[in-house]
Amino acid sequence: MSDIADVSLAYAGVKRIEWADRTMPVLRQIRDRFAAERPLEGLRVAACMHVTTETANLIRTLQAGGAQVALAASNPLSTQDDTAAALAAEYGAQVFARAGIDREGYYRHIHQALEIGPDLVLDDGCDLVNILHLERTDLLAGVKGGCEETTTGVIRLHQMAREKALRFPMVAVNDTDTKHMFDNRYGTGQSTLDGIIRSTNTLLAGKTVVVAGFGYCGRGLSERARGLGARVVVTEIDPVKALDAALQGFAVMPMSEAAKAGDVFITVTGNREVITGAHLAAMKDGAILANSGHFDVEIDVRALEDLAVAVHRGVRPQADEYVLADGRRLVLLAEGRLVNLAAAEGHPAAVMDMSFADQALACAWLAAAHATLEPAVHEVPKEIDTEVARLKLASMSIAIDALTPDQEEYLRSWRLGS
Incomplete structure (x- = not known):
């Protein structure tokens, strides 16, 4: 069951989501990979994020990987009601978001999203993780890990870790090179x-x-x-x-x-x-x-x-x-x-393509590696960041050089001088 403003907006929302998808080629490639490999099969994901067309394409990617998703808005002023309607009515997600909802409704929606009983969590500002640790401690044992999207949330997570309060591993997606460059700087x-x-x-x-x-x-x-x-x-x-x-x-x-x-x-x-x-x-x-x-x-x-x-x-x-x-x-x-x-539409879809590609691959990595990770703030593995950049370059028809065997050997050796 979802809580959205107007289900009749779903058709308009689908059109906007598909328009955004045109300029999100990296996430689209990952969605195709997820559909074949199903790395999130059977997992429940609770997310607190901006309910926008770009986020919708991330949700579609997680679903393609086998996840069941419940989404609450991370900011009532950023919610696109047509996108929320499309996600609920056309794409099968649980959505708890209405544009302009008051503070009480905002937190009620986060609690409703958590009713899914998450295996993984996606947060944008750390409010969902905060509520899990302060009010819904009954759900903590089932959470394998999560991802944080923004600087403010990462700051809060590091403080939780310093105080030994964090109960499961969180990945600082915000801190990847591709997100810093595309999302934070250009977006x-x-x-x-x-x-x-x-x-x-x-x-x-x-x-x-x-x-x-x-x-x-x-x-x-x-x-x-x-x-x-x-x-x-x-x-x-x-x-x-x-x-x-x-x-x-x-x-x-x-x-x-x-x-x-x-x-x-x-x-x-x-x-x-x-x-x-x-x-x-x-x-x-x-x-x-x-x-x-x-x-x-x-x-x-x-x-x-x-x-x-x-x-x-x-x-x-x-x-x-x-x-x-x-x-x-x-x-x-x-x-x-x-x-x-x-006051605007947030980052262009081409920007969020990078951030949400990081997010999707980090979720798949967490699903496989969570048992080996301490309850702490973890960096996104370098190979994920590199893979996202590689896919983006390929989508732009840009080729780069590769190291020769001699160059690789030179970088590995301390014996070779000038």
Whole structure:
């Protein structure tokens, strides 16, 4: 049994899912392989992920491998109701997701997905894993392992592991080279700016764009904002990343200084209160606030509400205007939630092709290897990352060189010098 908004949307959802599938050739090849090999035969998978067309194609791949899947949404603003309907009505998944559902409904849906009694779990932000460990401990013994998709979730998992709280192995899919490169850098870079432009129709050329955080996502954002003609300011807490940003030609300063200069602010750190009330109070009239971190805690929205004497909801799609006592206006996008999914469509399917290929192959690896793994955070095996990159290159008709036997021998030997 599913909980979706409108089953009549299923036909439209199928069309969108199939459109996305056209630009997901790697996942399509893995789906064909899974259908032949059935590496997930008889396994139950509970997933908490963005309910989008790209995720739907991952679910189809897991099903082709023999899995039974129950899916809950990892963000109520990113749920595509037509996709949810198609997955439930046409593709045979259990789906618990409705666009815009409240906090109580969000957590109810995760609990409903867990009723499948999972052997494997897929998470995007660690909420499902968190609930398993805090509220549904009766299910823990049956969980063989799982995968985590995003930076925020990996941070939480590492803390659980440090505290010896994690009860089963989790694979940090987020940390693969292919996901860092495609998903975090190119995907977040493009889709975040897409969401900002859709919701505000602002011209970025000539604007000062402040990017909080210079990890892979922050780098992608900074590069693409500069490409659109913006002056980019980076804020960081990590000296190495700050130095990297400076050497790439970006201005680097504390948020207390950047707050006075910025026209557009984008948080992408995985931490809370990156933009505080003091920062908000210093911002110029018309400043735009967007978050592309997983949870809606990076911008202190409560402080913004306290500063405001009036709030104009929906001045643009996914844009609310907060009026301060002196007449200055600050525009918050997507309620401080993931702007690229709430105000746009998230990453292009070609980007998620890589991430979900990693995800699918990691699930198959876990199904085979879980008994040998400790309850800890594990890296995706290098051969999986390499295989995904190889398949992607092949789909792009790109060939690369291979080592000759002499070159392999040279790399293995310490005796050969100059």
